[in-house]
Amino acid sequence: MSGLTPDTPVPTGVVVHAKSHVLELQYANGESFRVPFELLRVYSPSAEVRGHGPGQETLQTGKREVTITAIEGVGNYALQPTFSDGHSTGLYSWDLLYDIATRQDELWREYLDKLAAAGVDRDAPMAASGAPHGHCH
Template identity: 85%
Template sequence: MSGLSPDTPVPTGVVVHAKSRVLELQYADGNSYRVPFELLRVYSPSAEVQGHGPGQETLQTGKRDVTIVAVEPVGNYALQPTFSDGHSTGLYSWDKLYELATCQDALWREYIDKLNAAGVDRDAPMSAPGASHGHCHH
């Protein structure tokens, strides 16, 4: 897990907008960011998504319509959302949330590039965990 630095902004407010599917993060400096659930989901810090080392990430697809059904605070350092697809193992530290909020455009581009490179459609359903379709990770 990435280390928390003392200057990582901690949101003063977190609002789940179910209809527009964005997580609104409000900060003390008056800034607020709307982070799409899909972006949060495909960049989940969980081992299930990130793997256990570089190059082991699992490319997430079919998450455009995913929603957040619950958000639990974890200590004073993270949020743990439960997504409508059942994914709930991602611990989003304050620095991760701030990165997702402030770097959205670059992260979207990176995600779309990864999809294109893999020849995968953004809305393709994910195969069941453990199902292997010859996806080699070199």
């Protein structure tokens, strides 16, 4: 996880477009990015999405319609959105947001590839949170 560097662009404006399902990030140099909520949700930095190590990620599905219902700044370094599916543990640092914003095409491809590899439909409902199928012995 990279920390904040003086080069990390900090957005001067953050706009939640509920109708079009995008988060708009505006930067001082005039750049502006519109990042779909679904992409943000799927790449949430939270432990429940990322797991606690490589290969432990939980593939997120059924997030096409997810919206951001609230968003809070955390210190001067991150945003913490609350999503309509109740997910609110992701802390999106400025560098992560910029990374997602500038690599959207690549991240979409990666996500769709993962879905295909897992044989899972993008709109499949998520399994009950935290409970793997079957019982733990």
